[in-house]
Amino acid sequence: MKHIGLYSRDEMLQMNIKTLEERTVSVEEIAEVAYRQQAKWSKTISMQDCIDSVHKILSLRDVFHILQLGAEIDRLTDENQFKGPIQDILKVDLGMFGIDELFGLELAGLYGTIGKTNFGDIDVNKPLVVNRLNGEGKEGGMCHTFLDDIVGAIAAAASTRVAQIINEMQAQKDPNVEEITLDLDL
Numbered sequence: 001m002k003h004i005g006l007y008s009r010d011e012m013l014q015m016n017i018k019t020l021e022e023r024t025v026s027v028e029e030i031a032e033v034a035y036r037q038q039a040k041w042s043k044t045i046s047m048q049d050c051i052d053s054v055h056k057i058l059s060l061r062d063v064f065h066i067l068q069l070g071a072e073i074d075r076l077t078d079e080n081q082f083k084g085p086i087q088d089i090l091k092v093d094l095g096m097f098g099i100d101e102l103f104g105l106e107l108a109g110l111y112g113t114i115g116k117t118n119f120g121d122i123d124v125n126k127p128l129v130v131n132r133l134n135g136e137g138k139e140g141g142m143c144h145t146f147l148d149d150i151v152g153a154i155a156a157a158a159s160t161r162v163a164q165i166i167n168e169m170q171a172q173k174d175p176n177v178e179e180i181t182l183d184l185d186l
Helices: 009-022 027-039 047-058 061-078 085-092 099-125 128-138 147-172
Strands: none
Touching: 009 027, 009 047, 009 061, 027 047, 027 099, 027 128, 027 147, 047 061, 047 147, 061 085, 061 099, 061 147, 099 147, 128 147
16 A cells, blocks of 8 residues: 555656646757756756756656646645735735745755756756746736746756766776766766
């Protein structure tokens, strides 16, 4: 008998993908943010490398907990299920709230200081899907107070993970071999 609340990495990955899709986000959109962030520094990465990294990150238990809780808070906000001032604070994504950024920092921090730095860049510049989510929430559409930061943090972690893999491959590189292939099991 399976203990309720414990899921395998594959189950967590599938539930996270489903939750993202229910909140209008695809893995490919997150990977595009990671790709654009990392492609500035390395010409050896591909979109597939970033998609694979997003999948790996979405299978992590801490990421599962953060994503599921944040998406549920946003959903409950959409349904006006909170009482008092917190409903208004969440609905308008009040800039001084900051708890949503804590979720993002914690998630990105799974990939160290560079993960957090990459998250800061994404949080400030709001590229692609992060900008869309942030705008939808502020324009009275679907609430994404937590999800825009969580998605940005997943992209930051994926970008950092790809960079770490590239650095490890370069460190192990045989001087007689030209091409670097990525080992995405790290």
